[in-house]
Amino acid sequence: MAIQKSNCYHREGHEAACEYSDTYYMLIFGAVQLILSQAPDFHNIQSLSVIAAVMSFAYSFIGFGLGVAKVIGNGFVMGSFSGVSTTTSIEKMWLVAQALGDIAFAYPYSLILIEIQDTLKSPPPANQTMKKASTMSIITTTIFYLFCGGFGYAAFGDNTPGNLLTGFGFYEPYWLIDLANAFIVIHLVGGYQVYSQPIFAHFEKWICEKFPENGFLNNEFFLKPPLMPAFRWNPLRLCFRTVYVVSVTAIAMSFPYFNQVLGVIGGVIFWPLTIYFPVEMYFKQMNIEAWTRKWVMLRVFSYVCFIVSTFGLVGSIQGIISAKLS
Numbered sequence: 001m002a003i004q005k006s007n008c009y010h011r012e013g014h015e016a017a018c019e020y021s022d023t024y025y026m027l028i029f030g031a032v033q034l035i036l037s038q039a040p041d042f043h044n045i046q047s048l049s050v051i052a053a054v055m056s057f058a059y060s061f062i063g064f065g066l067g068v069a070k071v072i073g074n075g076f077v078m079g080s081f082s083g084v085s086t087t088t089s090i091e092k093m094w095l096v097a098q099a100l101g102d103i104a105f106a107y108p109y110s111l112i113l114i115e116i117q118d119t120l121k122s123p124p125p126a127n128q129t130m131k132k133a134s135t136m137s138i139i140t141t142t143i144f145y146l147f148c149g150g151f152g153y154a155a156f157g158d159n160t161p162g163n164l165l166t167g168f169g170f171y172e173p174y175w176l177i178d179l180a181n182a183f184i185v186i187h188l189v190g191g192y193q194v195y196s197q198p199i200f201a202h203f204e205k206w207i208c209e210k211f212p213e214n215g216f217l218n219n220e221f222f223l224k225p226p227l228m229p230a231f232r233w234n235p236l237r238l239c240f241r242t243v244y245v246v247s248v249t250a251i252a253m254s255f256p257y258f259n260q261v262l263g264v265i266g267g268v269i270f271w272p273l274t275i276y277f278p279v280e281m282y283f284k285q286m287n288i289e290a291w292t293r294k295w296v297m298l299r300v301f302s303y304v305c306f307i308v309s310t311f312g313l314v315g316s317i318q319g320i321i322s323a324k325l326s
Contacts (some may be wrong), residue, residue, distance in 0.1 A: 102313055108266070113134075152169065163259075259319070276302055
C-alpha cells in the first residue's frame with residue numbers, strides 16, 4: 001500500500017489524496033503466511049530467516065541515509081530536547097509511555113533465543129557462541145535504531161511519522177522509497193515465521209504429549225503435488241496454524257495502528273523474557289544467595305524494568321484506544 005501511495009504522490013503531487021484500503025493487502029499477507037506456516041519447524045526456515053535479516057539491514061540503511069540527507073538539505077536540526085510538543089502533561093506522559101513500549105519492542109529476539117541456540121552446532125559450545133552473538137546483536141540493533149530514530153526526528157521534528165518509510169516523511173526519490181518498502185514486505189514475511197514457529201512448536205508438542213495415541217494429532221502424511229517437491233503434512237499442524245494465522249490477520253485488520261501495537265507487544269514480552277527469565281536463570285546457575293549485594297542489585301534491576309514495561313504497556317493500550325475512538 002505504501003508503494004502504491006508513493007507512486008501516486010510522485011504522479012499527482014505531494015498534496016494529492018492518495019488513500020487506499022489496507023484490507024486487501026492484509027488478506028494477501030495472511031494468505032502467504034497460511035502457506036509458509038506449514039513448514040514443519042524452525043529448522044526449515046533458515047534461508048527465509050537469512051533473507052529477512054538482509055532485508056532488515058537494507059531498508060534500515062535506506063531510512064538512515066534518507067534521514068541524514070533530509071537534515072543536510074534542511075540545513076538545521078528539527079525538534080528539541082524535550083521531544084514532541086503537547087498541550088498537556090498527561091498527553092506527554094502517554095507519549096513517553098508509548099515510546100518506552102516501542103523501545104522495548106526493538107529487542108524481541110529473546111522470544112526465539114532458545115530456538116536459535118538449538119540450531120547451533122558444537123564445538124565451540126553453543127552458550128559461548130550465543131553470548132557473542134547476543135552482544136553483537138544488541139550493539140548493532142541499538143546503533144541502527146538510535147541512528148534511524150535520531151536522524152528521523154532531526155529531519156522532521158514534531159511531524160516525524162511513526163514509520164519513516166511508510167508514513168511519508170520522505171517522498172523522493174520515490175523509487176528508493178519503493179525499494180525500501182519492498183524490502184520491508186520481504187522482511188515481514190520472513191519475520192512472521194521466525195517468531196511464530198516457536199509458538200507452533202510449543203503448542204503442538206504440548207498437545208501431542210497430552211494425547212500420544214491420537215492419530216489425528218501425531219500422524220504425518222506425504223503429499224506430492226505436480227511439478228513440486230513432496231512435503232509432509234500433519235492434520236494438527238494444518239488446523240492449528242490455519243486458525244492461528246486467520247486470527248492474527250483478523251486482529252491486525254481490527255487494529256491497524258503501527259506504533260501503539262508495537263508498544264503493546266514490547267510491553268508484554270520485554271520484562272518476562274528479556275529481564276525476569278535470564279535473571280532467574282542466572283540466580284539458579286550461579287547459586288546466588290539471597291540478600292547478597294549481587295542478588296539485591298539484580299532484583300532491583302528486575303523490578304525497575306517491570307515498572308517501566310508496565311508503564312509502556314499501559315501507555316500503548318491507551319494509544320490504541322485513543323486511535324480506535326478518534
